[in-house]
Amino acid sequence: MNQLFAISRYCLIFMGLLTYLSESNGMNDDLDAATKIIQSRAGPGEVEIAIVVGAGLGEAVERLDNEVSIPYEDLPGFPMIKTQGQENRLVIGELEGVRIACLKGRNQYSDTGRSDDMALPLEAMTFLGAGTFLITGTCGSVDADLFPGALVTVTDHINLNGLNPLIGVNNDGGIISLSKTYDERLNARLKRSAAAAGIAMKEGVYMWFSGPTFETPAEIKMARILGATVVGSAGISEMILARRLGVRACLVSAVSHFGAGFHKSDPSQIEARDFARQSAISLRRLIRTFLRTKEGVYAAESKPTSLLRKQPLT
Numbered sequence: 001m002n003q004l005f006a007i008s009r010y011c012l013i014f015m016g017l018l019t020y021l022s023e024s025n026g027m028n029d030d031l032d033a034a035t036k037i038i039q040s041r042a043g044p045g046e047v048e049i050a051i052v053v054g055a056g057l058g059e060a061v062e063r064l065d066n067e068v069s070i071p072y073e074d075l076p077g078f079p080m081i082k083t084q085g086q087e088n089r090l091v092i093g094e095l096e097g098v099r100i101a102c103l104k105g106r107n108q109y110s111d112t113g114r115s116d117d118m119a120l121p122l123e124a125m126t127f128l129g130a131g132t133f134l135i136t137g138t139c140g141s142v143d144a145d146l147f148p149g150a151l152v153t154v155t156d157h158i159n160l161n162g163l164n165p166l167i168g169v170n171n172d173g174g175i176i177s178l179s180k181t182y183d184e185r186l187n188a189r190l191k192r193s194a195a196a197a198g199i200a201m202k203e204g205v206y207m208w209f210s211g212p213t214f215e216t217p218a219e220i221k222m223a224r225i226l227g228a229t230v231v232g233s234a235g236i237s238e239m240i241l242a243r244r245l246g247v248r249a250c251l252v253s254a255v256s257h258f259g260a261g262f263h264k265s266d267p268s269q270i271e272a273r274d275f276a277r278q279s280a281i282s283l284r285r286l287i288r289t290f291l292r293t294k295e296g297v298y299a300a301e302s303k304p305t306s307l308l309r310k311q312p313l314t
Contacts, residue, residue, distance in 0.1 A: 029076070030076040030077030030120060031077060031120055031123060031124060031127070033076040033077075034075040034076050034077055034078060034120070034121075034124050035124050035127045035128070037070070037074060037075055037076075038070060038075065038090065038092070038124065038128060039128070041068055041070055042068040042070070042092040043068075045099055046099065046128060046129030047092065047099055047100060047101040047125065047128040047129050047130045048098050048099050048100065048129070048130065048131075048132070049098060049100050049101075049130055049131075049132045049133070049134060049291070050100070050101045050102075050103065050122070050125035050128075050130040050132070050133050050134070051100060051101070051102045051103070051133075051134045051135075051136070051287070052102075052103045052106055052118070052122075052133065052134070052135045052136060052235075052238055053087075053102055053103065053104045053105070053106075053136055054106065054135075054136045054137035054138055054234050054235065054254075055083045055086050055105075055106075055137075055138065055234070055276070056138060056254075056256070056272070056273050056276030056277060056280070057136050057137075057138070057254060057276060057279070057280045057283060058086065058087055058104060058280070059277065059280040059281070059284065060136060060280040060283035060284045060287060061091070061095070061102050061104070061284070061287060062095075062284060063093075064091060064092075064093025064094055064095050064100070064102075065093055065094040065095065066093045066094055067091060067092070067093035068091070068092045068093060069089050069090070069091050070089060070090045070091075070092075071088060071089050072088050072089060072090065072105065073088070075090065075121075075124075077120040077121075078090075078120065078121050079106070079107045079112070079117045079118070079121070081105040081106065081107055081111075082107055082111035082112065083105075083107070083108070083111055086104065086105035086106070087104040087105050088104070088105040089104050089105065090102070090103055090104070090121075091104055092128075095287075095288065095291055096288055096291040096292050097291075098291045100291070101125055101128060101130060103118075103121055103122075103125070106118050106121075106238070108211060108233050108234060108237070109163055109210050109211065109233065109237065110210060110211030110212035110233055111212075115163045115164065115165040115167075115237045116165035116166070116167075116168075116169060116237070116241070118165075118237065118238055118241060119165060119169065119241055122238065122241050122242065122245060123245060126245055126247060130247065131247050131248065132186065132247060132248045132249070133238070133242045133247055133248070133249040133250075134186075134249075134250055134252065134287070134290070135235045135238045135239055135242070135249060135250070135251045135252070136235070136251070136252050136253070136254070136283060137232065137234030137235035137251070137253050137254070138232060138234055138253060138254045138255075138256040138272065138276050138279075139152065139206060139230035139231060139232035139234065139253040139254070139255055139256065140214065140215065140220075140230060140231045140232055140255070140256065140257045140258060140259045140260075140267060140272075141229070141230055141255045141257070141258050141259065141262070142220055142223050142224045142228055142229065142230065142231060142258075142259045142262055143202070143204065143229050143230070144263070145202075146202055146204070146229065146230070146255055147255065147258075148255050148256055148257055148258065148271075148275040148278075149254075149255065149275050149278045149279055149282075150200065150201070150202070150254075150255045150279070151194070151199060151201045151252055151253070151254055151255070151279060151282055151283060151286065152201065152202055152203065152204050152206075152229065152230055152252070152253045152254075152255060153187050153190045153191065153194075153201055153202070153203045153204075153250070153251075153252060154182060154203075154204065154205070154206045154230075154235070154239075154250075154251040154252070154253055155182050155187060155203050155204065155205060156181075156182060156205045156206075157181075157205065157206045157207065157208055157236050157239070158205060158206070158207040158208065158223075158226055158227070158228055159207075159208045159236065160207075161208060161209060161210045163208070163210060163237070164240065165237040165240050165241050166240060166241070166244055169244070176243060176244060178240065178243055180243070181239050181240065181242075181243045181249070182239065182249070182250060182251065183248040183249060183250055185248075186248055186249070186250035187203070187250055189290065189293060190250060190252065190286070190290060191203075192293060193286055193289040193290040193292075193293050194286055194289075196289050196293065197282075197285045197286055197288075197289040198285075199282050199285060199286055201252075201286070202229070203229075204228075204229025204230055205227055205228050205229050205230075206228065206229070206230050206231070206232065206235070206236060206251070206253060207223045207226065207228035207230070207231045207232075208232070208233065208236040209231060209232065209233050210233060211232075211233035212233075214257075214259075214260055214267045215231050215259055215260055216260060216261075217259075217260045217261025217262075219231075219259075219260075220259035220260055220261055220262050221261070223259065224262075230253055230255065231259055232253065234253070235251045235253060236251075238251075239251050252283065252286065254275075254276055254279030254280070254282075254283060255275065255279065256271070256272035256273070256275040256276045256279070257271055257272045257275060
């Protein structure tokens with residue numbers, strides 16, 4: 001009986017290993033296929049910077065010069081976006097003389113129950129040459145001086161929700177430090193760019209919640225006590241993935257509402273959407289200025305590390 005139990009156990013372990021290897025190979029194949037499709041349509045030129053455009057912020061990136069647009073549905077492994085109002089496409093072209101790639105649409109944990117949905121698209125951007133990521137998203141303010149419609153440069157985050165997009169991902173590099181997730185030089189450049197564009201932009205700490213609900217008044221009080229400036233569910237997973245990939249990254253968050261109970265706020269989706277659109281106008285100016293004031297090259301400080309156990313295509 002014990003021998004039968006042991007055999008059954010080893011069979012289950014073996015089947016699980018086969019499933020894992022099958023899924024890993026599938027992701028690798030999708031990554032190769034997606035990258036080849038992008039290169040065939042957009043041409044061989046390298047991308048210098050990748051921008052992730054959050055929900056409600058589609059107007060932040062205007063039409064690019066020599067623009068090539070590829071629907072996510074044409075790219076194996078790219079997510080099917082669940083949130084309404086997102087464009088669900090990859091756009092590559094030039095803006096202010098810089099070749100960029102814009103991921104216009106992303107899923108959040110609250111959309112799919114996964115925090116790593118953007119792992120493959122982000123790694124594909126490094127295959128295209130991007131060594132710098134500019135992540136954008138929305139948030140709620142818990143700072144009395146930070147009103148809806150404003151922009152925030154995120155300098156750090158608090159994560160007490162138990163989520164991490166690296167759970168189950170290629171761990172060949174071991175446990176990584178997140179102390180340099182928010183690149184100081186990029187944040188300093190954002191600050192200078194905001195001043196040059198006439199945009200008042202604060203720095204702050206983002207407390208990551210899972211969604212899909214707004215935070216409760218008690219959670220907002222906790223966030224303030226713990227030192228958060230803003231709260232929300234957008235952008236942190238991409239920053240962690242970028243850190244694992246070994247690229248420089250920064251996060252600009254648009255304030256779409258006050259946290260529940262703060263300033264007597266009772267946030268709504270309509271309010272958040274309206275203020276996100278308002279913020280997108282300022283974000284558009286910031287992105288243009290940011291690209292004009294680039295410092296040196298955009299290359300990663302070290303060779304990007306794979307999330308999906310593959311090396312870049314040659």
